[in-house]
């Protein structure tokens with residue numbers, strides 16, 4: 001499917017070199033099921049003066065409001081966003097797509113540290129937890145895509161940071177790679193309350209909640225007065241028919257704790273600010289990132305399932321193609 005592509009918005013006299021011809025190779029255009037769309041084969045192209053007014057961004061200049069501007073460079077651009085699990089996706093809603101401007105990092109980072117999980121860590125920690133230097137921070141599921149970044153943000157801010165994870169390898173990663181002050185394997189702790197008291201003799205200021213149930217119950221017993229809890233996820237509850245109960249909610253009142261759930265999708269507007277903070281820190285090695293990769297679209301289902309048995313070490317990602 002060959003296309004003529006506008007390289008960038010044009011000022012002054014348009015040149016032939018403002019455009020180029022590109023080929024999509026073997027990619028086939030497919031109309032989404034249930035849509036009224038059609039695919040047509042074009043036999044002739046019309047050249048019209050009005051097309052020049054579609055080559056500018058600011059329509060106020062020409063007063064042309066009756067037809068959309070072209071989207072320059074949309075072929076060949078790198079984007080990340082929510083798509084199907086497929087080799088090619090037909091995108092009709094651009095609201096949830098982000099153009100990738102920074103290509104000096106591995107592109108897979110945009111599925112994790114520079115994508116949705118990264119923004120989750122940023123929004124959940126900075127927007128919901130009101131963190132301050134020197135505070136005590138606890139993170140569950142701490143070595144995963146979200147947790148590893150929350151912990152590093154907290155460390156860079158000068159907090160005391162402890163994480164829990166489900167294996168020795170993950171605990172080592174938290175302490176030695178992500179620079180957490182302490183970490184423990186919750187599966188080897190018969191009494192979570194006692195474990196938290198060991199690591200937080202003075203209590204917890206901030207809890208970044210990824211797991212729910214028993215851990216949340218134990219944390220509530222160990223929160224300080226005016227503590228904050230970002231309810232990010234409760235992965236222990238995803239696969240249960242009947243959610244487990246939480247018993248210590250009275251402590252929200254006793255200690256005047258603020259607990260708040262959130263959806264990352266409500267924080268898309270913070271993405272540029274988040275990138276501004278995190279990109280230099282990655283470049284300077286102040287923030288590190290661990291991903292667990294699987295090869296090929298076919299390995300997707302198995303890779304996804306690994307999350308729920310805790311087999312992933314770091315962000316689970318599937319490489320479809322690296323072209």
Ligand code: NDP
Pocket residue numbers: 116117120141142143144145146147164165166167170210211231232233234235236237262263264265306307308309310311312314315316
């Ligand atoms: P992770 O990379 O952390 O992978 C999932 C991990 O969860 C597993 O490795 C395992 O770690 C742990 N886990 C799995 N099953 C259980 C269980 N039954 N009990 C306890 N722990 C379990 O995932 P993400 O970083 O992508 O996500 C972390 C959390 O953040 C999830 O709860 C997710 O739903 C939430 N989230 C919320 C968003 C929002 O908008 N609010 C957006 C994105 C994520 P371990 O070995 O340590 O047990």
